[in-house]
Amino acid sequence: MSEPVLPVRTEDLTVVLGRSTVLRGIDLTVRDGETVALLGANGSGKSTLVRALVGVLPVTRGRARIYGRDVMAEQRTVPWGRVGYVPQRVTASAGVPATALEVVTSGLLDRRRLRPGRAGRARALAALEQVGLAHRARDSVQVFSGGQQQRVLIARALVREPDLLVLDEPLAGIDAASKEALARTIAELHERGTTVLVVLHELGELGPLVERAVVLRHGRVVHDGAPPRPSAGHDAPGHEHEHAHEGAVGPVHHAPDLTVEL
Numbered sequence: 695m696s697e698p699v700l701p702v703r704t705e706d707l708t709v710v711l712g713r714s715t716v717l718r719g720i721d722l723t724v725r726d727g728e729t730v731a732l733l734g735a736n737g738s739g740k741s742t743l744v745r746a747l748v749g750v751l752p753v754t755r756g757r758a759r760i761y762g763r764d765v766m767a768e769q770r771t772v773p774w775g776r777v778g779y780v781p782q783r784v785t786a787s788a789g790v791p792a793t794a795l796e797v798v799t800s801g802l803l804d805r806r807r808l809r810p811g812r813a814g815r816a817r818a819l820a821a822l823e824q825v826g827l828a829h830r831a832r833d834s835v836q837v838f839s840g841g842q843q844q845r846v847l848i849a850r851a852l853v854r855e856p857d858l859l860v861l862d863e864p865l866a867g868i869d870a871a872s873k874e875a876l877a878r879t880i881a882e883l884h885e886r887g888t889t890v891l892v893v894l895h896e897l898g899e900l901g902p903l904v905e906r907a908v909v910l911r912h913g914r915v916v917h918d919g920a921p922p923r924p925s926a927g928h929d930a931p932g933h934e935h936e937h938a939h940e941g942a943v944g945p946v947h948h949a950p951d952l953t954v955e956l
């Protein structure tokens with residue numbers, strides 16, 4: 695029987711940058727329709743992992759495959775027709791005067807066609823609707839907040855209707871309204887069956903949507919399974935203040951608390 699073609703599969707993925715080994719033998723599988731968070735402290739290798747996956751960084755050893763295609767540096771083999779990627783810390787405007795609709799429509803440009811046409815505009819508007827910004831389509835992105843710019847870039851990644859969406863720290867430094875809008879977008883994508891791999895510092899607003907968390911430390915996977923319990927949950931109403939060291943017996947009802955280990 696042939697192996698299923700998975701959205702993401704890495705085997706022994708090792709990335710050396712300069713003199714440091716940043717990723718050390720990562721085995722990661724993301725299945726169709728999953729929403730997976732990649733967690734870990736600063737410098738643990740999260741961005742390096744997704745950048746290697748989308749062919750921005752070279753793989754030193756091992757393999758990285760997206761939908762069965764071996765990914766190589768310079769993005770040559772990434773199946774971009776099926777993948778949407780939003781990198782970390784970029785703004786939609788970059789000093790260029792463009793409307794939200796123009797930025798999103800640019801996601802449809804490819805080498806063969808210079809103008810996306812009327813159907814492209816409709817798709818761009820639909821993508822802006824998905825991130826809750828259709829009403830701002832004709833506004834210049836230069837006047838948008840950081841969170842709104844992030845949502846425009848996510849719409850730009852969504853306009854091709856990707857099967858796999860890879861987001862690197864989409865919540866970092868954005869306003870509360872944009873965080874909530876982003877959580878709604880991801881919930882809708884999940885319902886449609888889109889696979890989502892999202893790099894996060896902490897689960898935050900996306901906590902309820904994440905089915906699986908992969909935690910990196912010093913370039914290795916140290917947890918792959920149920921999302922770590924947010925430490926704030928400790929104070930939440932209904933939290934059972936029972937701990938093994940207090941003599942409580944019976945099964946542990948929550949995922950292991952990994953927050954201190956990130």
Ligand SMILES: Nc1ncnc2c1ncn2[C@@H]1O[C@H](COP(=O)(O)OP(=O)(O)OP(=O)(O)O)[C@@H](O)[C@H]1O
Nearest residue numbers: 711712714716734735736737738739740741742743
């Ligand atoms: N081009 C490079 N050359 C050398 N080292 C690098 C390079 N890029 C990243 N690193 C190092 O690799 C390690 C992992 O970086 P990476 O950005 O993947 O971490 P991260 O988990 O995404 O952290 P953050 O949450 O801060 O973005 C860091 O120690 C970083 O300094």
